[in-house]
Amino acid sequence: MTNPTDEDFLAEAETVVAAFAPRRTAGGPAVWGEGDDRVSVVAERSEGEAEEIAALRRYRALLAEHGLAWIEGPAEFGGRGLPPRYADLMRNVEARYDLPDDGYLRFSMATLCPTLLEHGTGAQRAAYLRGLRSAEIIACQLYSEPDAGSDLAGLSTRAVRDGADWVLDGQKVWSSGAHLSDIGLCIARTDPSAPKHRGLTTFLVDMSAPGVEVRPIRQLTGGASFDEVFLTGVRVPDENRVGEVNGGWPVVITSLLNERSAIGREVGVDEALVDRLVDLARHVQDPVDARTRDRLADVVVRSWAARETTAGFLDGGGPPGPELALAKLLTTDILRSISDVAADVLAMSHACDTGEWGTHAWSELTLGLPGLRVGGGTDEILKNTVGERVLHLPKDTR
Missing domain, CATH: 2.40.110.10 (Butyryl-CoA Dehydrogenase, subunit A, domain 2)
Incomplete structure (x- = not known):
């Protein structure tokens, strides 16, 4: 079967997603103060968590109904069998809509599914893959x-x-x-x-x-x-x-490589976070001072470079390799830069809640970032992986 054109696929995806959720308001300073002001790198347990999970399951079930729950997955397990770039197109569409936080499903979809495809039995694949992608199983x-x-x-x-x-x-x-x-x-x-x-x-x-x-x-x-x-x-x-x-060790390695691939891909999703950082600086500093402009430019350029680098790792279509450790390192490094710039711009408002929308909320990113730097392999371990398995440098003495 011929793959759809990008235009046809985007139109199909837009129709399905728009039937579930409203479109986000366009970015820029004009939207300052609107919507949820949380800035987080992980899905947080909260009073509304059950409702968020229920909404997420409804959304994923809708995608499954229209063949969009696993765009690059095998058709026999509910996938669409399209090249990975169509999944990227789908993420671009989803970024424009106010959808439930799918961070709850990162392990289910991005890590366990490809791991079971490689190491699971036929019965395990039949029992779990469709449910994991539709969020029926978490x-x-x-x-x-x-x-x-x-x-x-x-x-x-x-x-x-x-x-x-x-x-x-x-x-x-x-x-x-x-x-x-x-x-x-x-x-x-x-x-x-x-x-x-x-x-x-x-x-x-x-x-x-x-x-x-x-x-x-x-x-x-x-x-x-x-x-x-x-x-x-x-x-x-x-x-x-x-x-x-x-x-079991090869199974673990497969899952960790896919986890790092998922975290690395999210650099591209963070365009909205970079835009929000720029909006923050414009709101707090009017005009933005020269030092902050330079630091914002550095974040914007490195975010773009990281997205292009990660895309280069993933465009081959094969299983993730050790180079995905670098993608994860780029992600955490850029998030740390974003956190640092936000903290400097906000000064005391970063640590003390004055009640102003979008200010103290950045502390959640700062406090949650150490967890992301540990998840999927600590930054220190991943630097060893890049040195030994990508650059082929001598191993550390152990």
Whole structure:
């Protein structure tokens, strides 16, 4: 089948999205003071979270009905089978509308779906892929532990075979959205005698199963988008094992590469955030001083360069490679620059809430940014990845 022209696809996408949500007001200083003034890098648990999730599920179901829930995905699992650039076109359309925050689905759609495509069984793909893309199923990551963060392979959660099941015991931490999730992709140690990277296995865990306990982690922002998860005698059928027994590390690597790809892609989505930073400076400083103009220009240029760089990594159409670590590093670096400029422009209004729209709200970005710099691999670990696997520099002495 011939791919649609860009114009036809954009018209189709616009029609579907416009049927669900109103169009955003055009950017610029004239809209200062309108709408939600939160500036966040992660979806935050709040009183309206249940309503946001319900709206998100309605929206994703509408997209699935019109074949737009997984534009680049295989048709047999509800996808459209189009090249990735059509997904970029769809994101450009969505950016113009007031839609529910899809940050809740980042792991489900951008990480778990491609991981199951590569490592899942036919039954697992049939059972989960459509639901993950339509938000009927929400998933989380059960990787990091209190003593195994950057050194993930040093984890201590155990999985012991018991007939047709595995019994899991351990503790996971920093699991985004675990309190909302139906399933979790969990890595556990199945062979304590094997080298640490080779004795690990991954499982899809039912988050409502007996023995699963989710506790919120309160953040600097006041929100609680992350959780710690305790697994006590949790039984997981062997049919929910992803990949080979003791072969979980390649599954984890695939998921992390796709996670970094998703975070890296979001540099392009942040055009609205850059525009808002410019609006902030114009509002607070009238006229904008020369030093701030220079810093704003630097943010604008580096944001554009990061989008073009990331697009170059992804245009090949193959699986994500280690170079996606650089895309994630670019994202966090630019967000830090945005945060720094906003803090300097706002001065005390950045830390003290005067009640003026759009000022103190920037503190949420500043306080949430350290979490993003840890998620998907810490900046320090990713610099090692770029040095060793992209630039082929000598490894650190360990």
